[in-house]
Amino acid sequence: MQDILVSDIAKHLGTEVRLKGWVRNIRHSGKLIFIIFRDGSAEIQAVAFKPELGEESFEEAKRLGIESSIILTGIPKEHQKKAGEYELDVKSIKVIQNAEDYPISKKEHGPDFLLSNRHLWIRSSKQWAILRIRHTVYFAICEYLNDNDFFRFDSPILTPNACEGTTTLFELDYFDEGKAYLSQSGQLYLETGIMSLGRVYDFGPVFRAERSKTRKHLTEFWMMDAEAAFVEHDENMAIQEGLIRHVIRKVLEKCDKELDILERDKDRLKAADAPFKRMSHHEAIEYLRSKGSEIDHGSDLGAADEALLTEGSPVPIFIDRWPKEIKAFYMKRAPENENLVLGSDLIAPEGFGEIIGGSQREDDYELLLSRMKEEKMDLEEYQWFLDLRKYGSVPHSGFGIGLERLVTWMSGTHHIRETIPFPRMIYRIYP
RNA sequence: UCCGGAAUAGCUCAGCGGUAGAGCGGGUGGCUGUUAACCACUAGGCCGGGGGUUCGAAUCCCUCUUCCGGAGCCA
Numbered sequence: 001m002q003d004i005l006v007s008d009i010a011k012h013l014g015t016e017v018r019l020k021g022w023v024r025n026i027r028h029s030g031k032l033i034f035i036i037f038r039d040g041s042a043e044i045q046a047v048a049f050k051p052e053l054g055e056e057s058f059e060e061a062k063r064l065g066i067e068s069s070i071i072l073t074g075i076p077k078e079h080q081k082k083a084g085e086y087e088l089d090v091k092s093i094k095v096i097q098n099a100e101d102y103p104i105s106k107k108e109h110g111p112d113f114l115l116s117n118r119h120l121w122i123r124s125s126k127q128w129a130i131l132r133i134r135h136t137v138y139f140a141i142c143e144y145l146n147d148n149d150f151f152r153f154d155s156p157i158l159t160p161n162a163c164e165g166t167t168t169l170f171e172l173d174y175f176d177e178g179k180a181y182l183s184q185s186g187q188l189y190l191e192t193g194i195m196s197l198g199r200v201y202d203f204g205p206v207f208r209a210e211r212s213k214t215r216k217h218l219t220e221f222w223m224m225d226a227e228a229a230f231v232e233h234d235e236n237m238a239i240q241e242g243l244i245r246h247v248i249r250k251v252l253e254k255c256d257k258e259l260d261i262l263e264r265d266k267d268r269l270k271a272a273d274a275p276f277k278r279m280s281h282h283e284a285i286e287y288l289r290s291k292g293s294e295i296d297h298g299s300d301l302g303a304a305d306e307a308l309l310t311e312g313s314p315v316p317i318f319i320d321r322w323p324k325e326i327k328a329f330y331m332k333r334a335p336e337n338e339n340l341v342l343g344s345d346l347i348a349p350e351g352f353g354e355i356i357g358g359s360q361r362e363d364d365y366e367l368l369l370s371r372m373k374e375e376k377m378d379l380e381e382y383q384w385f386l387d388l389r390k391y392g393s394v395p396h397s398g399f400g401i402g403l404e405r406l407v408t409w410m411s412g413t414h415h416i417r418e419t420i421p422f423p424r425m426i427y428r429i430y431p
Numbered sequence: 432u433c434c435g436g437a438a439u440a441g442c443u444c445a446g447c448g449g450u451a452g453a454g455c456g457g458g459u460g461g462c463u464g465u466u467a468a469c470c471a472c473u474a475g476g477c478c479g480g481g482g483g484u485u486c487g488a489a490u491c492c493c494u495c496u497u498c499c500g501g502a503g504c505c506a
Contacts, residue, residue, distance in 0.1 A: 029469085030462040049463075066456090080464070100457085101441075106467040107455045108443050112498055168504090185506090210504055211432065223506060302502080345506095357506065402506025416506095427498070 001073060007041035009076045009086050016075050016091060019044075022123070023068045023099075025106065033061050037072060037088070042257075043125070045079070046072055048090040061093045066106075067123065069096040111415075118422055119431050129258035130418055133251060134407045138203075140250035141224055141401065144243045145201050150226055153193035153200035155186025161381045168209040170219075182207035185400060187225045188330070188385050191361060194229040194396055195388060201226040203403075211426050215415040216303070216353055218404060220424035227398035233332075233342040233360040236397035237318050240346060240356055241276045244316065244406075248273045251410045264412040271314035272349055280321040281340075284309060300326050307351040316355070320344040329371045331359040332395075344399075352409040358399025365389035 004017045021039030028034070031050035036043060050058045064070070071094040079085040103117055104124065114121045121127055142152075158180050174180035186202040193200035203224040210217070231239065248269055251259070259266055279287070285297050288305050295305055301319070310317055321340045324333060331341035343359035362368045368389055372379060379386070407419040417423035422431065 025467075027465050027468050028462090029465055032463045032465075034465050034468085036466085045466085047464075081466085102456090103441070105442055105456045108467095110443070110499085113442065206506085208505070212504065213432095213499095214501070214503090217505070221506065300504090304502095354506065400506060405506055 005041040006037070006039050006044045009042075009044060009088075013076050013078070013086070016073060019046075019072045019074075019088065021070070023064050023066055023070060024125075025066060026064055028062050031058075033058070033090075035061075035064070035070075035072075035090075037070075038123075038128075044076075044086060044088055046074060046088040046090050048093060053090065053093065057093060060095060063098065064095065065099045066102040067120075068099040070094060071096065111417075115417065115423070115428060116430065122421060125261050127418065129255075129261040130407065130411050130413055131421065132258050133255050133262075133411045134403070134419055136251055136254050137247055137407050137410055138222075138403065140247040141243065141403075142203065143250075144246040145199075145224075145226060148199070148239065148242070150199040150201045150228070151193075151197045153190060153197060153202055154204065155183065155189040155202040155225070157183050157204065157206075159183045161378070170207050170209045184208050185223065185225060187227070187398060187400060188382075190225050190227040190398060191385070191388055191396065194227050195392060195394075199226075199228040199231075213426055214303070215417070216405065216408075218416055218420065218423055218425060221416075221420065222403040223400050224403060225398060225400045227396065229394050229396045231360075231397045232395050233320070233344070233397060236358055236360060236399060237276075237278065237320070237344055240318075240344075240358060240399050243401075244276075244346070244356075245273050247406065247410070259411070262411050262413070264410075268314070268350060269410065272316060274315050276315050276346070277313060277317040279317065279319060281319055281323065282321065284317075284319045298323055298325065301345075301347075303353060306347050306353045310347050310349045310351065313349055316349055317347045318344045319347065324371075327359070329375045329377070330361050330368065332362045333367070342397075348405075348409045350409070350412075353405070355405045355409060356399050356401050358397065360395065360397040363389060363393045363395055365393065 001016055001018050004012055004019065006019060019037065019039055021037055023035055024038045024043055025036040026033065033048040035046040035048065037046045048058065048061055053061065072088060072090055073092045074088040074090040076086050076088055079087045104120055122131060158174070160180060169181040169184055171179050171181055184206050186204065190200055190202055201224060204222065205220055206223045207220050209219065252266060252269055282297065284301070285295055288295050288308060291308055293305055293308060295301070301309065320343065321334050322343050324331070324339055324341045327341050327343045331343045334340040334342055341359065345354050346356035347353060348355045362371065365386065369386065372382065404416050404419040408416050411419065413419055417425060
């Protein structure tokens with residue numbers, strides 16, 4: 001007899017197979033038991049009939065708790081009541097473990113309870129769907145970069161200093177070398193990689209010790225940073241657009257069922273796979289002010305402004321040419337105005353906010369040095385970074401994607417905490 | 432860090448000055464087609480901690496703790 005996955009059930013209609021997995025739900029009615037069975041790949045209704053199973057096995061099966069682990073043998077067939085679905089005519093049930101008092105019930109739960117039981121919550125269907133979309137988004141990003149000549153170049157997670165000097169870092173003792181910090185971005189290290197490999201990316205966890213308390217922030221999240229030599233500002237945005245549109249297509253192609261489970265509006269995703277809008281920071285502010293916002297020209301966009309800006313836009317919007325005061329020191333200034341930088345933020349539609357930050361980098365030694373002095377940075381600490389502008393400096397650009405933000409948008413999830421297996425937030429480190 | 436809100440059964444909540452409640456989950460029994468199955472019975476509580484007011488507090492007041500939502504920062 002063949003062991004199969006529920007996702008392959010359609011290929012085995014009419015022949016006896018074996019399934020290994022868990023009880024999502026169980027109902028019994030006299031001589032019948034209905035088990036909603038899942039094995040990680042999908043779920044199926046298994047129907048056990050008392051005369052078929054035998055008295056003893058039937059009574060044992062009736063007492064199975066939710067999330068019990070079992071091995072079923074049976075014959076897959078068309079669902080008697082639902083067209084296009086299948087069910088399993090059960091021949092035998094082997095109980096691996098009967099789970100008693102599974103804490104997550106079939107009714108509603110609050111976020112605190114669910115997060116405290118995150119190790120179990122990930123089994124439920126919506127969490128299963130989100131985690132599968134996360135997997136698809138992750139691979140789609142790597143696939144696009146690989147197909148566009150980017151090489152994986154892993155940045156260190158333990159670093160001797162702050163990357164941008166702006167955000168708060170998690171600090172730890174590093175033997176006799178003093179303090180070390182958990183990386184908040186691999187970007188500066190990535191810039192070294194392009195001088196060896198041309199185009200590089202990293203993808204790993206980064207850490208922000210900010211006391212952020214919103215549904216768009218985690219203290220530990222996964223970021224993909226990409227960096228490319230000889231790529232200038234406009235091409236940088238073109239690469240980002242190509243990547244995001246590739247991700248959208250892959251999610252629609254591979255996660256149709258998952259999007260249905262999450263009740264995600266797929267038409268909204270399809271509509272986002274079209275040329276992205278571009279506007280300067282100045283134009284964005286003008287537009288927002290015309291819509292009633294009181295934002296001024298020297299300001300970063302708040303969450304409400306981001307939502308207002310993308311309202312009615314089916315596609316993401318690039319905002320570029322920012323005032324240099326509100327952007328990082330390494331961004332190259334715009335040729336037409338030295339007070340602006342060639343940085344861009346990509347704002348997702350439907351109010352999901354910023355998903356990418358990118359820029360062309362300052363490649364001139366003296367200009368970079370003066371910007372670092374303005375920021376009162378420790379120049380000795382960053383000598384290696386300045387070296388890049390001394391030994392074969394070239395124009396180059398890069399960007400960083402927050403994986404969970406992108407997954408939040410793709411899956412239509414309300415809160416970013418559900419898009420990572422174990423979210424780390426200001427008030428949560430367990431489990 | 433700032434501004435709001437919440438804490439009552441394992442879970443989700445109702446009760447808002449006069450004997451502690453429901454649904455789900457658990458247990459027992461019933462039913463050949465259930466869809467968060469249903470029906471009957473049943474067990475389950477220091478009403479977040481501390482302090483007041485009152486004849487009497489889950490309920491009103493103060494305080495602490497924890498959590499939720501939002502702002503700022505950013506991906």
